[in-house]
Amino acid sequence: xxxxxxxxxxxxxxxxxxxxxxxxxxxxxxxxxxxxxxxxxxxxxxxxxxxxxxxxxxxxxxxxxxxxxxxxxxxxxxxxxxxxxxxxxxxxxxxxxxxxxxxxxxxxxxxxxxx
Numbered sequence: 366x367x368x369x370x371x372x373x374x375x376x377x378x379x380x381x382x383x384x385x386x387x388x389x390x391x392x393x394x395x396x397x398x399x400x401x402x403x404x405x406x407x408x409x410x411x412x413x414x415x416x417x418x419x420x421x422x423x424x425x426x427x428x429x430x431x432x433x434x435x436x437x438x439x440x441x442x443x444x445x446x447x448x449x450x451x452x453x454x455x456x457x458x459x460x461x462x463x464x465x466x467x468x469x470x471x472x473x474x475x476x477x478x479x480x
Contacts, residue, residue: 367379367380374415377415377416377417378414378415379415380415381412381413381414381415381416382413382415384412384413384426384430385413387430387432388409388413388430391430391431393429395409395410395413398426398429398430401429402422402425402426402428402429403425404422404425404426408422409426412426
Protein backbone atom coordinates (compact mmCIF):
# COMPACT_ATOMS: atom_id res chain seq x y z
CA UNK A 366 0.00 0.00 0.00
CA UNK A 367 1.27 3.45 -0.89
CA UNK A 368 1.68 5.98 1.90
CA UNK A 369 3.20 9.41 2.41
CA UNK A 370 6.27 8.03 4.19
CA UNK A 371 7.53 6.44 0.95
CA UNK A 372 9.97 8.38 -1.19
CA UNK A 373 8.88 9.68 -4.56
CA UNK A 374 11.14 7.13 -6.25
CA UNK A 375 9.61 4.29 -4.22
CA UNK A 376 6.10 5.38 -5.20
CA UNK A 377 7.04 5.65 -8.89
CA UNK A 378 8.64 2.21 -8.70
CA UNK A 379 5.53 0.68 -7.13
CA UNK A 380 3.24 2.31 -9.70
CA UNK A 381 5.48 1.18 -12.53
CA UNK A 382 5.39 -2.38 -11.26
CA UNK A 383 1.61 -2.29 -11.01
CA UNK A 384 1.30 -0.96 -14.55
CA UNK A 385 3.65 -3.67 -15.82
CA UNK A 386 1.56 -6.36 -14.10
CA UNK A 387 -1.64 -4.94 -15.56
CA UNK A 388 -0.04 -4.94 -19.03
CA UNK A 389 1.02 -8.58 -18.61
CA UNK A 390 -2.44 -9.55 -17.31
CA UNK A 391 -3.90 -8.11 -20.50
CA UNK A 392 -1.41 -10.05 -22.63
CA UNK A 393 0.29 -6.99 -24.09
CA UNK A 394 3.95 -6.56 -24.89
CA UNK A 395 5.59 -3.23 -24.15
CA UNK A 396 5.71 -2.58 -27.89
CA UNK A 397 1.98 -3.34 -28.33
CA UNK A 398 1.04 -1.11 -25.40
CA UNK A 399 3.22 1.69 -26.72
CA UNK A 400 1.72 1.44 -30.22
CA UNK A 401 -1.88 1.41 -28.93
CA UNK A 402 -1.18 4.32 -26.55
CA UNK A 403 0.65 6.40 -29.14
CA UNK A 404 3.85 6.60 -27.09
CA UNK A 405 7.31 5.19 -27.62
CA UNK A 406 8.33 1.78 -26.32
CA UNK A 407 11.04 3.56 -24.35
CA UNK A 408 8.34 5.57 -22.54
CA UNK A 409 6.62 2.34 -21.46
CA UNK A 410 9.98 0.91 -20.36
CA UNK A 411 10.75 4.03 -18.33
CA UNK A 412 7.33 4.12 -16.71
CA UNK A 413 7.49 0.46 -15.71
CA UNK A 414 10.99 1.01 -14.33
CA UNK A 415 9.68 3.77 -12.07
CA UNK A 416 11.08 6.73 -13.98
CA UNK A 417 9.21 10.00 -14.33
CA UNK A 418 7.17 10.41 -17.53
CA UNK A 419 4.86 13.06 -18.92
CA UNK A 420 1.32 13.11 -17.58
CA UNK A 421 -0.08 12.82 -21.11
CA UNK A 422 1.85 9.57 -21.62
CA UNK A 423 0.46 8.22 -18.35
CA UNK A 424 -3.10 9.11 -19.39
CA UNK A 425 -2.67 7.41 -22.77
CA UNK A 426 -1.30 4.24 -21.16
CA UNK A 427 -4.04 4.19 -18.51
CA UNK A 428 -6.62 4.45 -21.30
CA UNK A 429 -5.25 1.39 -23.11
CA UNK A 430 -5.00 -0.59 -19.85
CA UNK A 431 -8.63 0.34 -19.05
CA UNK A 432 -7.55 2.18 -15.89
CA UNK A 433 -8.56 5.71 -16.85
CA UNK A 434 -11.85 5.39 -14.95
CA UNK A 435 -9.86 4.94 -11.73
CA UNK A 436 -8.58 8.53 -11.93
CA UNK A 437 -11.97 9.60 -10.57
CA UNK A 438 -11.11 7.89 -7.31
CA UNK A 439 -7.62 9.40 -7.32
CA UNK A 440 -8.84 12.99 -7.60
CA UNK A 441 -12.60 13.06 -7.07
CA UNK A 442 -14.68 15.97 -8.24
CA UNK A 443 -15.59 18.38 -5.49
CA UNK A 444 -18.66 20.48 -5.25
CA UNK A 445 -19.37 23.63 -3.32
CA UNK A 446 -20.27 23.36 0.35
CA UNK A 447 -23.96 23.87 1.17
CA UNK A 448 -23.29 27.32 2.68
CA UNK A 449 -21.36 28.33 -0.43
CA UNK A 450 -24.34 27.31 -2.56
CA UNK A 451 -26.55 29.63 -0.55
CA UNK A 452 -24.08 32.50 -0.89
CA UNK A 453 -23.64 31.95 -4.63
CA UNK A 454 -27.40 31.56 -5.22
CA UNK A 455 -26.87 29.14 -8.11
CA UNK A 456 -23.83 30.88 -9.59
CA UNK A 457 -20.73 28.80 -10.13
CA UNK A 458 -17.55 29.96 -8.42
CA UNK A 459 -14.93 31.19 -10.92
CA UNK A 460 -11.95 32.05 -8.68
CA UNK A 461 -10.60 31.76 -5.17
CA UNK A 462 -10.64 34.55 -2.62
CA UNK A 463 -7.40 36.15 -1.49
CA UNK A 464 -8.77 36.85 1.97
CA UNK A 465 -6.64 35.76 4.91
CA UNK A 466 -8.35 33.08 7.05
CA UNK A 467 -9.45 34.13 10.56
CA UNK A 468 -6.67 33.91 13.14
CA UNK A 469 -3.90 34.42 10.57
CA UNK A 470 -2.22 37.65 9.57
CA UNK A 471 -1.09 38.83 6.17
CA UNK A 472 2.67 38.26 5.82
CA UNK A 473 4.83 41.39 5.67
CA UNK A 474 6.01 42.02 2.14
CA UNK A 475 7.92 44.89 0.63
CA UNK A 476 8.59 45.67 -3.00
CA UNK A 477 11.86 44.21 -4.27
CA UNK A 478 12.27 41.51 -1.64
CA UNK A 479 13.09 37.98 -2.68
CA UNK A 480 10.63 35.28 -1.54
